[in-house]
Amino acid sequence: MKLKNVAAAGAIVLASALALTACSGSNNSGSSNSPKPSDTSSVDLSSLSGTITAGGSSAQANVQQAWTTAFTQQATGVKINYDKSQGSGGGVTNWLAGSYDFAGTDAALKPEQFTQAQTAPCGAAGALNIPVYLSGVGIIYKLPGDPKVKVTGQILAQIFAGKITSWNDPKLVAVNSGTTLPNLKISVVHRSDGSGTTANFTTYLSQIDPTDWTWAAGTAWPNNVGSGQQGGSGVVNTVEAGSGTIGYADQSSVGSATMADVQVGTSGSTFSTYSAAGATAAFAAAATDASQGAGDLTKKLDYTKITDASAYPIPLLSYDVLCKNFKDSTQGKLTAAYIGFIGSSEGQQVGAANAKAAPLPDSILAEIKTSLADVK
């Protein structure tokens, strides 16, 4: 009798899943019901109407919500649906399949995806990677008495590679003169799910200390040191609940956890606490142009170039990806207006105030404006 109920429930779930698939299928064409095409480059937001369908990076979840709220206050006729459950990979996949107007992703399109976009959703003009969200990877830890701890890139690489296993290891003691570190085992906590934060952090480790960190950078945690937890909040929660724990999380999930000061550069005695301004300075120093096509703003972060004392050494960058030529130019203008708002100093301030984002440097904002002017 119980079994029949289970079967019935399963059938209902399947049926509704089918129905949902059908719904998302009908979205593919994009909404073409916006009546007013505005051709002027400086867009009057209140004249816009329509629906923007997007999704991807969960790191952008909070900030997209803040941007959506701020944007739709001015553009009252616009609806924006950002699906954060997809993750970066899912966002790009759906965007390539034509379901999204733009995708949020923690990694810029790879060359083969960039090429693929020229055939599938975008046509010959191709795609644009627009950096929109700058934050930082925080090194969070929990120790009895909550002392302030300093770490270097090398120490981090050795901790997360399992080579430093105790909090009173001589290397840690050396950089933390004046702080008494307990004789406590280090419990490493990392993400168990695929994550752009992991990709950023492992890239940092592999650049800053390739001798100790021998694994390739990627979205999946590569070694079996420590404990894997689901999601940024899972890592933060486990670090906070433990003792002698250390982990990493992006600023939107760090919350009230204690963050370590990280050494700027690979030598010297400059240690930096995370701040939005520090991430902005780090980005300005580390970002080098890696454009994949005209107007594309792919940036390569070279963490070893971050040497300025005001900078935070582990910035995190996230992109929105959109087509240069939309099939429906009204939809293109609408999406460009939204991304343009994100890439304005006003949008960046909204992100900083509501989602602990770091504002992108003005020079990048100017580049974003130029690139988006070509979107139609």
Place this chain on the structure above:
Amino acid sequence: MTESAAPRRMSAKARPSDRIFRSLSTGSAVLIMVILAGVAIFLIAKAAPAIAADWTKGDLASGTTAGHTDFWTYTGPLIWGTIWSAFIGLLMGAPVAIGIALFISHYAPRRISGVLAYLVDLLAAVPSIIFGLWGIFTIRKFLLPFQEWLNAHAGWFPLFGGTPSTTGSTMFAGGVVLAVMILPIITSITREIFLQTPRLHEEAALALGATKWETVRLAVFPYARSGMLSAILLGLGRALGETMAIAMIMSPTLLFSLRLFTDNQNSQTIAANIALNFPESNTLQRDALIGTGLMLFVISLIVNFAARFIIGRTGKTGGSKKKVPALNPTVALALDDAASPLDALHPHASSAHPEGLKPSQPEGPRA
């Protein structure tokens, strides 16, 4: 009754409502087949590119699938982890579930048994994400001292060895939560079966001087054996497919490991691995994850077929015992040859004795 019903049904055939309902129910039955076939075809079609692909370069060389030479080296540990975690959950959950069922059906006062049965069914309605949260915030911490103790004192035993976890995200914690999650399904099925034990079997055993426990062993368990087994296998099916609780609680690694108490040697399960890695995966990695899903589909099918097979077989061989209409107690007793096991139990008290008649007698009869 049947005679009057038959012509009425004949005349009702012409009614459209009858035809509509018939086609609706037939359609539903066909739909189930179509859906199942559709799922299988989808899994195979989606998985094929990843199974055939070169895993050492391109999409599959990065992310979750990095460092594996082919599909099978990636899936092997996952299959192991799926079966192992389900087995651990079952090992802890099934005895308790059967104990609860037995208490409800045979030991508890009527009023308590009703409430308890209702509560157990209520447990089935708790979503697995709630169990996951409960596991993270309560069970992990609660089990830590026990795990550390066992690791320190019995670490030589492969299951308990390794570096003990400091966070509590262990296979054991996952197994405990799995055990709780499969409780209701096993309990409710076995309870129903226990209740169906022919009254005369039990009374006959009691009449022969069996205690309550002996009655359960001699009359209830043999009767319910295949039902218990199928309930356990259904619980196994639930445990195999459990996703969120495992994904949230257990710290996963892709390896073949028996360890229960470590942070970094817990074999990951297929379902949790898909849930954790699907969002950030690119196209071919997604195909690989769907391929692991295909393996889970196959494992579940095998488990279900095994359950059916076992039920079918025990139904035939053991059927002579159960299917005898126990109208005549002597027949039932003779077929159950209950006298001889009782003799084996109490060689010193094989003859009838008055105390044995009391069903509430907690211990074996004293001579």
